[in-house]
Structure formats: C-alpha cells, structure tokens
Amino acid sequence: MNTPLAGKRPKTLSLKENYALLTRGLGWNTTYEPMDEVFPQDKFEGIKIHDWNKWEDPFRLTMDAYWKYQGEKERKLYAIIDAFQQNNGQFNVSDARYINTLKLFLTGVSPLEYAAHRGFAMAGRNFRGAGASIAAQMQAIDELRHAQTQAHTISHYNKFFNGLHDYMHMYDRVWYLSVPKSYFEDAMTAGPFEFVTAISFSFEYVLTNLLFMPFMSGAAFNGDMATVTFGFSAQSDESRHMTLGLEVVKFILEQDPGNIPIVQRWLDKWFWRGYRLLTLVAMMMDYMLPKRVMSWGEAWEMYFEQNGGALFNDLSRYGIRMPKYHEVATKEKDRLSHDAWGAFYNYTHAAVFHTWMPEDSEMKWLSEKYPKTFDKLYRPRFEFWREQQQKGQRFYNNTLPMLCQICQVPMFFTEPDDPTKICYRESDYRDNKFHFCSDGCKDIFDHEPEKYVQSWLPVHQIYQGNCFRPGTDPSVPGFDPLLEVLHYYGFHVGEDGGEYQDSPDRKNWELWTGKPGAAA
Amino acid sequence: MSVVALSPGYTGEIKDRVENFHGKQLLFIGWEDHLMYCAPMCIPVPPDLPFGALIAEIIPGLYAAHPDTAKIDWSRVVWLRSGEAFAPDAAKSLTDNGLGHKALLRFRTPGLDGINGSCS
Numbered sequence: 001m002n003t004p005l006a007g008k009r010p011k012t013l014s015l016k017e018n019y020a021l022l023t024r025g026l027g028w029n030t031t032y033e034p035m036d037e038v039f040p041q042d043k044f045e046g047i048k049i050h051d052w053n054k055w056e057d058p059f060r061l062t063m064d065a066y067w068k069y070q071g072e073k074e075r076k077l078y079a080i081i082d083a084f085q086q087n088n089g090q091f092n093v094s095d096a097r098y099i100n101t102l103k104l105f106l107t108g109v110s111p112l113e114y115a116a117h118r119g120f121a122m123a124g125r126n127f128r129g130a131g132a133s134i135a136a137q138m139q140a141i142d143e144l145r146h147a148q149t150q151a152h153t154i155s156h157y158n159k160f161f162n163g164l165h166d167y168m169h170m171y172d173r174v175w176y177l178s179v180p181k182s183y184f185e186d187a188m189t190a191g192p193f194e195f196v197t198a199i200s201f202s203f204e205y206v207l208t209n210l211l212f213m214p215f216m217s218g219a220a221f222n223g224d225m226a227t228v229t230f231g232f233s234a235q236s237d238e239s240r241h242m243t244l245g246l247e248v249v250k251f252i253l254e255q256d257p258g259n260i261p262i263v264q265r266w267l268d269k270w271f272w273r274g275y276r277l278l279t280l281v282a283m284m285m286d287y288m289l290p291k292r293v294m295s296w297g298e299a300w301e302m303y304f305e306q307n308g309g310a311l312f313n314d315l316s317r318y319g320i321r322m323p324k325y326h327e328v329a330t331k332e333k334d335r336l337s338h339d340a341w342g343a344f345y346n347y348t349h350a351a352v353f354h355t356w357m358p359e360d361s362e363m364k365w366l367s368e369k370y371p372k373t374f375d376k377l378y379r380p381r382f383e384f385w386r387e388q389q390q391k392g393q394r395f396y397n398n399t400l401p402m403l404c405q406i407c408q409v410p411m412f413f414t415e416p417d418d419p420t421k422i423c424y425r426e427s428d429y430r431d432n433k434f435h436f437c438s439d440g441c442k443d444i445f446d447h448e449p450e451k452y453v454q455s456w457l458p459v460h461q462i463y464q465g466n467c468f469r470p471g472t473d474p475s476v477p478g479f480d481p482l483l484e485v486l487h488y489y490g491f492h493v494g495e496d497g498g499e500y501q502d503s504p505d506r507k508n509w510e511l512w513t514g515k516p517g518a519a520a
Numbered sequence: 521m522s523v524v525a526l527s528p529g530y531t532g533e534i535k536d537r538v539e540n541f542h543g544k545q546l547l548f549i550g551w552e553d554h555l556m557y558c559a560p561m562c563i564p565v566p567p568d569l570p571f572g573a574l575i576a577e578i579i580p581g582l583y584a585a586h587p588d589t590a591k592i593d594w595s596r597v598v599w600l601r602s603g604e605a606f607a608p609d610a611a612k613s614l615t616d617n618g619l620g621h622k623a624l625l626r627f628r629t630p631g632l633d634g635i636n637g638s639c640s
Contacts (some may be wrong), residue, residue, distance in 0.1 A: 040526070041526065044524070044525070044526050045524055046524070088582075183590070187563075190524070191526075194524075234576070281562065291610070339555075339558070342555075342556075342558050345558075346557065346558045346559075347558075376638065377638055377639070377640070378638075378640075379638075380634075380635045380638040380640055381555070381556050381634075381635055381638060381639075381640035382638040384556070384587075384635045384640070388585075393585075395556075395585055397557055397558065399557075399560070399561040399562075399563060399582050400562050401558070401559040401560065401561065401562060402548045402550070402559055402560040402562045402624075403560065403562070410558065410559035411550075411559045411560055412555070412558045412559040414555075420553060420555070420639035421553075422550055422555070422559070422560065423551075424550070424560075424603060424624065424626075426602060426603075426624065430534060432534055432536070432537070432621070432622065433620075433621070433622040433623065434622075435548065435622070435624060439531070440623065448522065448523045448524065449523070450522045450523035450524055450525075450530060450531050451523050451532060451534040451535070452532075453532050453534040453535065454532040454533055454534075454535050455535060456535060457536065459562050460535070460536045460562075461538075463541060463544075463546065463562075463564045464536075464540045464541060464542075465542065475620040
C-alpha cells in the first residue's frame with residue numbers, strides 16, 4: 001500500500017509507468033507450484049508463446065482511467081434513458097414492427113454479451129502473461145456492462161410490448177436461440193487461445209461491424225434513441241476490443257511459426273461460424289426494420305468484401321490467407337436474408353417475435369436491391385403467402401425442421417451454385433449419421449467430431465422428451481407436445497410470436513398512438 | 521485428430537443415439553424444388569413403419585398447405601437416400617429399405633417445380 005508519509009505528497013505515476021506496474025509489476029513466476037500447474041490450459045492447443053512480455057495492449061488502459069471513462073459514459077446513458085422513458089419515446093419509433101428487432105437483439109445478442117463476460121474472465125485466468133490477462137479481464141468487465149445497459153434500456157419496452165419478458169430463460173431453451181448460444185459455448189469450451197481468436201479477432205474484428213452497425217443505425221433510422229444511446233456507450237469499448245483482437249492474432253503469429261497453421265484453422269472455423277450467426281442480422285436488416293439502412297448484400301460488400309479483403313491482405317505477410325469458404329458467403333449474399341425470413345415466417349408461432357409479409361413498397365425495395373434473385377425466387381412464394389393470409393389461411397409449418405449439427409440453423413441454405421436446391425452434407429461417425437448445411441460446417445465437425453456429437457440440437461431434444469416443464473405428463477389425453485414446448489420456453493402463447501398483423505402488439509400500437517401498425 | 525482436449529483420449533457422449541428416442545428413430549424428409557416449406561422435416565418414426573405409409577399418410581400431411589401436394593403422382597417420384605437414387609419397396613419397413621436412425625430421404629416430383637415454377 002502506498003500510504004502517504006506525513007507531509008509528503010504521493011508521487012503521481014505517468015500513464016506508462018502505471019500501465020507497466022499493472023501489467024508487468026503484478027505478474028510473477030510461482031515457486032511453490034510449477035507454472036504449468038497454475039496455468040494448465042495455455043499449452044494444450046499447441047500454441048507456443050516464448051515471450052509474454054512482447055504482448056502490448058495498444059490502449060495501455062489502467063484501472064483509474066478505465067473507471068473514469070466508463071463512469072462518465074454510464075452517467076450520460078442513464079440520463080438519456082430517463083428522458084426517453086419520461087417522454088414515452090417508445091411511441092416515436094417508425095412502427096411496432098420495429099420492436100421485433102429489439103426482441104431479437106435482447107434474446108439473441110444480449111446473452112452473448114454476458115457469455116463474453118464469462119469467456120473473457122476465464123481467458124484472463126488462463127493466460128500466464130499478465131498483460132494478456134489484464135486485457136482479458138478489462139474486456140470481461142466491458143461485456144458485463146454491455147449486457148446490463150442493454151437489459152436496462154430494453155426493459156422499458158417490456159412495459160408496452162410482448163416477447164421481452166424473460167430473455168435469459170429463453171436463451172437457454174428456445175430452438176433458434178441455440179444458434180447464438182452454441183456458437184459462444186463452442187468458443188468457451190475451447191482453450192483460451194482459440195477463444196480469443198474466435199471472439200476477439202474473428203468476431204470482434206472481422207464481423208462485428210455487420211452486427212453492431214446494422215442494429216444501431218437501424219435504431220437511429222427508426223427513431224429508437226434509447227438503443228442508439230447504449231450503442232454509442234458500447235461503441236468506444238467495441239473499438240478497443242477490435243484493436244485488441246488484431247493485436248492478439250499478431251502476437252500469437254509472431255511468437256512461433258508453428259502457430260500459423262493452428263491460427264489459420266481457427267480463422268477458417270470462426271469465420272464460418274460467425275457468418276452463419278449473422279444470418280439473423282441479414283433478415284433483420286432486409287425485413288424487420290420498417291425504415292431500412294442498407295441491404296444485407298450491400299453491408300456484406302462494404303464490411304466484408306472490401307474491408308475484410310484489405311485486412312487479410314495485411315495478414316498475408318504472416319502466412320495467413322482469406323478464411324476458407326468466404327466465397328460461398330459472397331455467393332449467398334443475394335439469398336441469405338430471404339431464406340431466413342421465409343424460415344421464420346414458417347415457424348413464427350414458435351418464436352418470440354412476430355413475422356409478416358413485406359408491403360408492396362417493401363417488395364419493390366427488395367427487387368431493386370436483389371435484382372438477381374428476389375423476383376425470380378422469392379416474390380412468388382411471398383405473394384402466395386400473402387394471398388393465403390388474406391383468405392384467412394395464414395401459412396404455418398407445423399413440423400419441426402432438420403437442423404445442421406454445427407450451426408444448429410434449420411437446413412434452409414441452398415447449394416452455393418444453385419439457389420433452388422437445399423445444400424445437404426453428411427458424415428458417418430461412430431455408427432451414427434450427422435448432417436450439415438454446408439462444407440464449412442461439415443469441416444468443423446470432421447476435425448473434432450468428439451466435440452460436436454454432443455451438440456444439444458433443440459429439435460432432437462424435443463423428440464427425446466427433454467423440453468417439457470417439470471411434472472408434465474405426456475400420457476394425458478389430448479396432450480399437445482408442441483404447445484407444451486412453448487410453455488417450457490416461457491412464451492405467452494397467443495401474445496408472443498405469430499403473425500404481426502393479428503398481434504396484440506399491433507392492436508395496442510394503433511390504439512395508443514393513433515398511427516398505422518405498418519407502412520402501406 | 522478427433523478433438524483438441526486437455527485430457528488425452530477424451531471422448532464425447534453422442535447426444536442423439538437412437539436409444540434416446542423411446543423406441544423411435546429420426547427420419548429427415550426433403551422435397552426437392554419445393555422451398556416454401558423452408559427446410560427438410562425431422563420426424564420420429566417407428567423403425568418397422570412400412571415405407572408405403574410415408575406415401576399414403578405421412579408425407580402428404582407434412583406438406584398439406586402446398587398447392588402441388590395434391591398433384592403428386594407417386595408412381596413417378598424419384599427417391600434419394602443420402603443423396604443416392606434408390607427404389608424403395610413400399611411393403612417393406614424403413615429398416616429393410618435401408619433407412620436407419622437419422623436417415624435422409626429426399627424426393628423429386630417430376631413435372632412439379634413449386635409455386636409458378638419458382639421452386640418454392
């Protein structure tokens with residue numbers, strides 16, 4: 001402790017000294033126990049680190065600077081949230097369809113922030129280098145703050161709209177939320193180096209612009225000032241995380257040439273897993289925002305084809321190439337959002353947000369943005385659905401879908417070179433068959449089958465009888481298994497999910513605001 | 521290499537072994553060129569189910585809302601088992617037709633290509 005001596009002012013450290021003491025001065029080599037037993041998890045992945053002191057956090061953030069910045073941001077955020085609530089800001093959004101993006105965000109993204117908090121706390125414990133450990137711990141605190149500010153911001157909407165009431169309960173159970181959940185748990189159950197490569201680099205650096213930007217500019221375009229504000233509050237953390245992600249990968253690559261093929265395999269894997277996760281964002285951008293920012297196809301071109309291409313050019317001096325199957329993702333850019341929205345339209349009675357068919361003006365926008373695919377492949381399907389709905393026969397798919405063993409998304413993806421044929425891949429392992437949506441997912445399984453034979457696939461779990469509330473008796477007459485599953489999910493059946501046009505959300509919006517529930 | 525793990529010889533539990541399905545097995549069914557039903561279906565079936573029951577009852581029920589379903593000429597349907605064409609025997613069970621747990625059965629209906637020819 002630096003208790004000041006009487007009459008003497010304590011010496012103020014420079015930022016550089018402060019950072020050095022925090023990240024080097026606090027580290028030591030253990031003597032009672034061997035270092036390998038204190039840090040048992042930082043070698044088994046095959047990554048070799050010769051000199052942890054080469055780790056440089058580009059921000060050199062110290063604890064006092066960290067608390068100061070974050071405290072200032074918190075004060076601003078909560079002042080704005082207060083004002084938003086007092087002014088009934090929830091009624092100033094474009095229309096009530098927009099709220100469904102918040103439902104998707106709160107159930108599918110906020111729990112990932114919390115998972116990231118846990119993951120970075122674990123990585124912080126497992127790295128033997130103090131610099132890396134401190135950086136991971138600070139990110140762990142950031143992620144916890146993001147989860148918290150998101151819950152606080154969106155909880156206001158929960159007073160007025162359905163489907164926002166129990167997101168953490170749903171995250172652990174609902175079929176489509178197993179997509180983000182399994183993505184993160186895959187990373188957390190790997191070693192610490194794979195975890196940071198997956199999350200800090202492949203997600204935060206390469207793909208995060210495709211997640212955060214669409215939600216936050218979507219919020220701004222659609223009048224949701226509360227969400228924009230937590231977006232801003234998280235943005236400076238995100239840029240720090242992105243920079244860290246790049247530094248992590250460069251550090252690992254520079255430490256030993258043997259690390260290069262291991263990192264390349266992780267980049268291939270985590271690019272593909274992250275890209276599959278972004279399917280949810282693609283449909284949000286093209287279908288769920290009443291006022292659109294840009295199309296998924298345009299966002300992919302800007303943020304991946306251009307920016308990502310430049311990044312991997314930079315990394316080529318380390319012997320790193322573009323992630324495998326990036327060209328498949330580019331081929332899918334004209335189909336991804338339409339296929340995904342169609343799938344949720346099929347199963348929206350089992351989702352916690354609403355779906356709807358685009359209005360004429362929105363179909364026109366889709367035709368313009370997707371001239372190669374929309375009118376030919378999707379418009380006929382959507383117009384048929386709209387006609388059925390007008391006849392009072394809104395289409396729902398009542399049979400559970402086949403899922404990919406790795407990404408856990410229903411198998412709606414089509415062949416890279418033929419958008420009319422479902423893409424099927426399979427492997428035989430230990431006398432069982434396993435099915436995949438793509439070569440990317442099949443490669444991941446084939447490399448580590450012992451990990452992925454354990455996938456908790458929601459559809460298979462339902463059929464095994466594992467998705468009912470305790471005490472449920474499936475043998476009673478008239479037992480409706482799928483209805484019971486929705487109760488297990490914690491849904492308010494008849495309010496959450498289903499067709500937007502028929503929803504209480506729409507009726508309430510029109511009643512309370514006097515504005516139409518959807519654009520004409 | 522079957523997994524990168526802390527302990528040598530690590531193995532995982534196969535979550536979806538057939539024994540976990542209470543006497544049934546899973547069958548995946550996909551209708552080619554008909555993507556209005558967005559993905560192939562997954563259904564639990566008894567292994568001794570005659571293949572003919574799929575045609576007579578099960579498949580038409582799964583795709584009841586599709587305008588092409590009533591037009592299917594089952595004598596002309598092309599069947600694929602894990603992607604390979606095969607000729608099922610309607611009187612025999614799924615097992616005897618080589619369709620085990622988590623088998624993938626796809627079918628193509630010549631002349632029918634979805635809503636307005638869009639493969640929907």
